Structures are given as structure tokens and as C-alpha cells.
Amino acid sequence: MTLSRTFAIVLRHFYLVRGSPARVLPLFAWVAIDMLLWGYITKYLNAVSAAGFDFVPVLLGAVLLWDFFTRVMHGITMAFMEDVWSRNFLNLFATPLAISEYVSGLVASSIGTSLVGLIVMLVLASAIFGLSFLSYGAAILPFLLVLFLFGVALGIIGAAIVLRFGPATEWFIWPIPALVSPFAGVFYPVATLPTWMQYISSTLPPSYVFENLRAIISGHAPSVTALIWGVVLAVVYVLLACWMFVGVYRHSVRSGLVARYSAETVS
Amino acid sequence: MPNVLSVENLSKKYGDTIAVDGISFEVERNEIVGLLGPNGAGKTTTINMVLSVLEPTSGSIRIEGIDVARQRSQALDCTNFAAVYAPLPGNLTVYQNLHVFGLIYGVKHLSARIESLLEQFELERFRNLKSGVLSSGEQTRLCLAKAMLNQPHLLLLDEPTASLDPATARDIRTKIREFAMRGLCGVLWTSHNMYEVADVCDRVLFLSHGKIMLEGDPKTLPQDHGKSTLEELFIAVAREPLTLERV
Numbered sequence: 001m002t003l004s005r006t007f008a009i010v011l012r013h014f015y016l017v018r019g020s021p022a023r024v025l026p027l028f029a030w031v032a033i034d035m036l037l038w039g040y041i042t043k044y045l046n047a048v049s050a051a052g053f054d055f056v057p058v059l060l061g062a063v064l065l066w067d068f069f070t071r072v073m074h075g076i077t078m079a080f081m082e083d084v085w086s087r088n089f090l091n092l093f094a095t096p097l098a099i100s101e102y103v104s105g106l107v108a109s110s111i112g113t114s115l116v117g118l119i120v121m122l123v124l125a126s127a128i129f130g131l132s133f134l135s136y137g138a139a140i141l142p143f144l145l146v147l148f149l150f151g152v153a154l155g156i157i158g159a160a161i162v163l164r165f166g167p168a169t170e171w172f173i174w175p176i177p178a179l180v181s182p183f184a185g186v187f188y189p190v191a192t193l194p195t196w197m198q199y200i201s202s203t204l205p206p207s208y209v210f211e212n213l214r215a216i217i218s219g220h221a222p223s224v225t226a227l228i229w230g231v232v233l234a235v236v237y238v239l240l241a242c243w244m245f246v247g248v249y250r251h252s253v254r255s256g257l258v259a260r261y262s263a264e265t266v267s
Numbered sequence: 268m269p270n271v272l273s274v275e276n277l278s279k280k281y282g283d284t285i286a287v288d289g290i291s292f293e294v295e296r297n298e299i300v301g302l303l304g305p306n307g308a309g310k311t312t313t314i315n316m317v318l319s320v321l322e323p324t325s326g327s328i329r330i331e332g333i334d335v336a337r338q339r340s341q342a343l344d345c346t347n348f349a350a351v352y353a354p355l356p357g358n359l360t361v362y363q364n365l366h367v368f369g370l371i372y373g374v375k376h377l378s379a380r381i382e383s384l385l386e387q388f389e390l391e392r393f394r395n396l397k398s399g400v401l402s403s404g405e406q407t408r409l410c411l412a413k414a415m416l417n418q419p420h421l422l423l424l425d426e427p428t429a430s431l432d433p434a435t436a437r438d439i440r441t442k443i444r445e446f447a448m449r450g451l452c453g454v455l456w457t458s459h460n461m462y463e464v465a466d467v468c469d470r471v472l473f474l475s476h477g478k479i480m481l482e483g484d485p486k487t488l489p490q491d492h493g494k495s496t497l498e499e500l501f502i503a504v505a506r507e508p509l510t511l512e513r514v
Contacts, residue, residue: 096372
């Protein structure tokens with residue numbers, strides 16, 4: 001791997017974001033709106049529910065972490081889609097750039113864009129609604145790690161789908177987090193779900209994060225085993241996603257799709 | 268020292284359709300080779316395989332003796348291309364595009380190299396303009412500047428002057444010619460402008476139905492085959508390739 005090539009992909013995305021308010025605004029606007037919406041919902045719930053239970057760390061904390069995961073995933077697919085929209089595949093893939101360098105560049109770009117969102121969310125949630133990451137203790141680090149890795153995995157899978165099936169499949173990529181959320185137990189314990197959904201939930205790394213988040217708020221110790229399992233599962237997803245992307249890329253090179261991508265098919 | 272480009276028995280099939288049919292050729296140092304042929308003859312398919320964005324069905328491609336299939340990054344390190352159908356991203360400025368691709372190609376002293384290319388291709392006044400707002404001729408010059416960034420040993424040019432006015436096209440031909448003669452570079456050039464080909468190329472390959480039908484010096488090849496100009500020969504190859512195959 002050559003770092004300068006990975007840096008080139010990051011720099012390309014930085015140039016695009018820097019020069020475009022339409023790209024800067026979504027980095028923080030939607031997560032800020034989410035914080036306000038869910039912040040006031042939690043305040044209202046605190047006001048009408050039995051005294052003693054604080055909804056802020058349970059609901060607002062969950063929304064914050066879920067939005068972070070979504071930003072990571074969308075950060076990767078957005079950086080990838082920039083190459084789709086500017087028809088840049090031929091220019092990029094006819095260079096010495098290796099697929100690992102390209103994907104690393106997408107991930108690094110996403111780290112930057114998702115950090116902006118995370119910081120904005122943290123500032124709003126703590127300043128307006130008194131949410132503190134300290135309330136989760138040291139477990140916040142594996143929480144963020146699991147969600148980051150799973151976001152990376154789904155982002156790469158999303159990019160692979162668009163590379164394989166063409167730009168029109170973009171509509172399918174953006175709602176993936178919404179598709180996953182009912183199974184991940186973001187807002188309710190996994191035990192609430194029917195058995196078949198619980199099986200799916202057990203294969204999703206975020207479900208281990210949100211189960212532990214609720215356990216900590218209820219005054220229980222986090223399950224170290226569950227968190228380790230969540231990290232391992234997330235790493236497996238990342239590896240599978242990379243394997244899938246490389247497979248799709250090789251198929252595209254074999255079939256001629258990379259060279260004629262805008263056609264969406266070579267048949 | 269190996270040839271800049273060696274292609275052996277290269278084929279590409281899409282199902283039952285044969286796009287490139289077992290072609291072999293070389294490009295030597297300081298040589299400009301014209302790859303000619305009618306639309307659909309297999310020129311762009313061949314270039315795409317050399318650039319490693321299309322996997323051959325069979326055959327081998329070596330750039331500077333490096334097998335493209337096995338050591339893709341090393342082979343493409345010393346290669347570059349410009350094609351009329353591959354403009355640089357229009358949402359980056361001229362400078363940004365050159366900077367990003369310069370990093371990808373690992374160009375040393377990148378800023379100085381970019382400045383030199385901006386001057387050489389008369390792009391200085393556009394440096395902070397988005398590439399998408401440039402005229403097609405200016406975009407072509409930008410693509411050529413990108414293609415020269417890493418001072419490639421193999422330069423692939425797919426109709427590089429297609430959208431240039433005659434005066435600019437002549438200047439660009441001169442620049443590419445000088446570039447090819449100065450260093451260790453070899454150029455593979457496709458064009459439908461036979462005047463340009465005769466002017467620039469040391470050798471031409473006529474491709475039709477995925478096969479190389481003729482090969483030779485563009486200045487003497489028409490007479491060798493009973494035609495008065497390269498254009499006449501081109502039309503004959505395009506219309507009756509089988510007749511010429513027997514010549």
C-alpha cells in the first residue's frame with residue numbers, strides 16, 4: 001500500500017467538500033435536526049413518565065450512536081458515489097491505484113466526515129439536553145468501534161452493489177441503515193422482537209452495543225463478552241465487505257463494466 | 268532493455284463475440300505507433316486491456332517487461348493515457364485534478380511538475396477553474412497534461428486531438444512528438460485523422476474485426492498496397508478487410 005495514493009482519494013474528497021456548501025451542510029445539518037427532534041421527545045417523555053427514569057441517555061444516546069454509524073456508512077458511499085457521478089472510474093482504475101488503497105481512501109474520507117457529525121451531535125446533546133458520554137463509562141470506546149466498523153462494512157457493501165449493478169441502485173444504498181435498525185434494537189431491547197427477528201439481531205454487531213447501552217443506564221455492568229463478540233462480528237463484516245468489493249471489481253474488469261460503467265451492463 | 272510495450276496473442280471475447288482476436292505487437296522506445304481501424308475494430312478494447320481496466324480472455328501484456336496481469340501497479344506506474352471519452356472530474360479545478368492524479372502516480376516535486384505542465388499546455392489562466400467549465404479543447408489539453416504528469420514510458424492516446432482546432436492539434440502533436448523523442452517514451456496513438464497519423468506516427472497497425480490486417484510505415488504503406496493515400500487504404504481495410512488480409 002502506498003499512502004500517497006490513499007491520501008489522494010482523501011484529498012479529492014476534501015477538495016469537493018471544501019468547495020461546495022451543498023456537501024458541507026449534510027455533514028452536520030441532518031444529525032443536528034435529529035438531536036433536536038429526539039432531544040425534545042426525550043424531554044417530553046421525562047416530563048410525562050414516572051419520576052426517576054431518564055430517557056436522555058437511553059433514547060438520545062441511542063439516536064446519537066445510530067446517527068454516527070449512519071454517517072460512517074454514508075461517508076463511504078458518498079465518497080464512492082462522487083466517482084460514479086463524475087464518471088471517474090476509468091481515470092482512477094487505469095492508474096497504479098490498488099483497490100486496497102482506493103477503499104482505504106474512502107474509509108479515511110468517511111472518518112473525517114463522520115467525525116464532524118459526531119462532534120456536532122455531542123455538542124448539541126450535551127449543551128442542550130445534558131447528555132454526557134461519561135455516563136456510559138469506558139464502554140463508549142467499544143461502542144464507537146463496533147459502530148464504526150459496521151458502518152465501514154455496510155459502506156463498502158453499498159459501494160460494491162452500486163459498482164456491480166450500476167448507478168441506478170444508489171436508491172437502494174441510502175436506506176440500508178433504516179432497514180437494519182428494527183433488527184439492531186436501537187430503541188428497544190432485542191427481547192421485544194419475535195424470535196425470528198432475534199436470530200437476525202444476534203448477527204448484527206450494533207445490537208450488542210445497544211443492549212449494553214441499556215444495561216449500563218439501568219445500573220448493570222456491561223457484558224465484556226458481548227462487546228468482544230460485537231467487535232469480532234464487526235471485523236468479520238468488514239472482511240466480508242472487502243472480499244465482496246474485490247470480487248465485484250474483478251468481475252467488472254473481466255466483463256468490461258469498469259470501462260463502460262455508464263452503460264450499467266455489458267450484455 | 269525490454270520494449271516499452273509487448274502484446275502477445277491478445278484476445279477478448281464477450282460470449283460468442285470476438286472483440287480482439289489474438290493480436291501481437293510491440294511499441295519501442297521513442298516510437299509512436301498508430302492503432303488504426305474502423306469503429307468497433309477493437310482499438311479501444313485493446314487500449315483498455317493495456318490499461319488493465321479490462322481483463323483479456325487470453326494473451327499477455329508487458330509494459331517495460333512487467334506483466335500487467337501479475338504486477339498491475341508497477342506496470343501502470345510508468346504508463347499514462349488520455350482519451351476523448353475520459354475527461355477528468357468536472358467538479359475539481361484544473362490544479363486540483365493535476366494534484367490528485369499526481370499523488371496517485373507518485374510524482375516527485377509535484378508542485379513544480381504541475382506548474383511546468385500548466386505552462387506547457389497553456390492552462391495557467393484556468394488553474395483555479397472547475398474542469399467542467401472548460402471548453403472541450405481545453406479539457407483535452409488538461410487530459411494531456413494529466414497524461415504527462417508522471418513522464419510515462421508508455422503513453423496511450425485514444426483520439427487525443429479529436430476536439431481540438433487544427434492549430435492547437437498541430438501544437439499538441441508537436442509536443443507529444445517532442446515528448447516521445449526526448450525521453451524513453453513510446454506512444455500508442457489511435458486516431459481517425461489520417462493526415463495526423465501520417466504526420467506523427469513512425470509505424471501504423473491496421474485493425475479490423477479484432478485482427479491486425481496491416482502493419483508498416485504510414486508514408487509507404489498506401490503505395491505498397493496500391494493506394495494513393497492512407498485514407499484510401501483505411502477505407503479499403505474497413506470495407507474489405509479479407510481482401511487485404513491476402514495481400
